Amino acid sequence: MWAIILHGGAKEIEPDEADANRSGCLRALSAGRAVLEGGGSALDAVEAAIRVLEDDPAFNCGYGSVLNAAGEVEMCAAIMEGRTFNVGGVSIVQGVRHPVSVARAMLEEETTLIAGPGARAFAAEKGLELCDPAALRASKDEKKRGRTGTHDTVGCVALDRHGLLVAGTSTGGLDDTPVGRVGDSALPGCGFYADNDLGAVAFSGDGERIARKILAARVMHALGPQGPDEALGLAIRHVAQIGGEAGGIALTPDGRFGWMHNSREFAVAYASSDQPEPRVYLRKAEERE
Ligand code: GLY
Numbered sequence: 001m002w003a004i005i006l007h008g009g010a011k012e013i014e015p016d017e018a019d020a021n022r023s024g025c026l027r028a029l030s031a032g033r034a035v036l037e038g039g040g041s042a043l044d045a046v047e048a049a050i051r052v053l054e055d056d057p058a059f060n061c062g063y064g065s066v067l068n069a070a071g072e073v074e075m076c077a078a079i080m081e082g083r084t085f086n087v088g089g090v091s092i093v094q095g096v097r098h099p100v101s102v103a104r105a106m107l108e109e110e111t112t113l114i115a116g117p118g119a120r121a122f123a124a125e126k127g128l129e130l131c132d133p134a135a136l137r138a139s140k141d142e143k144k145r146g147r148t149g150t151h152d153t154v155g156c157v158a159l160d161r162h163g164l165l166v167a168g169t170s171t172g173g174l175d176d177t178p179v180g181r182v183g184d185s186a187l188p189g190c191g192f193y194a195d196n197d198l199g200a201v202a203f204s205g206d207g208e209r210i211a212r213k214i215l216a217a218r219v220m221h222a223l224g225p226q227g228p229d230e231a232l233g234l235a236i237r238h239v240a241q242i243g244g245e246a247g248g249i250a251l252t253p254d255g256r257f258g259w260m261h262n263s264r265e266f267a268v269a270y271a272s273s274d275q276p277e278p279r280v281y282l283r284k285a286e287e288r289e
Helices: 015-037 042-054 099-106 117-125 207-212 215-222 228-241 284-288
Strands: 003-011 075-081 087-093 113-115 154-159 165-171 192-195 199-205 246-251 257-261 265-272 279-281
Touching: 003 015, 003 042, 003 246, 003 257, 015 042, 015 154, 015 265, 015 279, 042 075, 042 099, 042 154, 042 165, 075 099, 075 192, 087 099, 087 117, 099 117, 099 165, 113 117, 154 199, 154 246, 165 192, 165 199, 192 215, 199 207, 199 215, 199 228, 215 228, 215 246, 228 246, 228 257, 246 265, 257 265, 257 284, 279 284
Parallel strands: 003 199, 087 113
Antiparallel strands: 003 154, 003 265, 075 087, 075 165, 154 165, 192 199, 199 246, 246 257, 265 279
8 A cells, every 4th residue: 555644834824824735735745646656665755745845935844944043044854764764864954955855865875964064065966956045035925924933844754555654854944043953853753753663753843842852752652552643642742741832744554644733733635545535634623524
């Protein structure tokens, strides 16, 4: 079987932003599922889906990233596969068009995480698309938001026909944070993790609090005895205890989806070979209705 679930961030979505969030998630889902339906790998599916989100100014990643305290875009992204436990991550990178693709290239390296100018130099060495760092600043009209304090990191987890589980994240971080600040999104065990025997998970939310409570590690520890929704619910309760807001998605080796959030909204889309009709929701409560 194959299965894919992705999210557009734990955040607040106003009524006039709902369509952009739903359609953006569905476009990304369609790119990822096309790979899986064609027999491709979960790595390619997660990268393809996140690249679509990185092109969409409705989401805080790639083009449309929020700005740090110096008014600049600094991005983090990561990808992990659950067979070899290989991890590739980039942090506070500037001037690359698709951070998730740089993270994907890092997956082949012994180094798991590269930051700042070194990350851009690595992207250049691999022939990946570079851009003017300022070219990633979408206008407020394009983003249709302009509020501060949103935590809309994107993420995707997928299972391919060969049983490979992959988790990926991409983010512009949080608004107005210090130059060089690193959140959870490129830290394995915090913002994401994948283990073919247990499952794969990706989070969005308050990076510092997600890291303090190692949310992805908590989910991995709970999966098995607990289902994916329960495991995520437990992790979200932990982050809430220290005042954090988060949303997470998970997938088990047998293709069961989980998603939970304590943010007001959390745009999620998913589909699988068993359930090919794509589903998209902005809140967990909508799924239950
Ligand atoms: N969750 C994204 C960040 O805190 O950077």
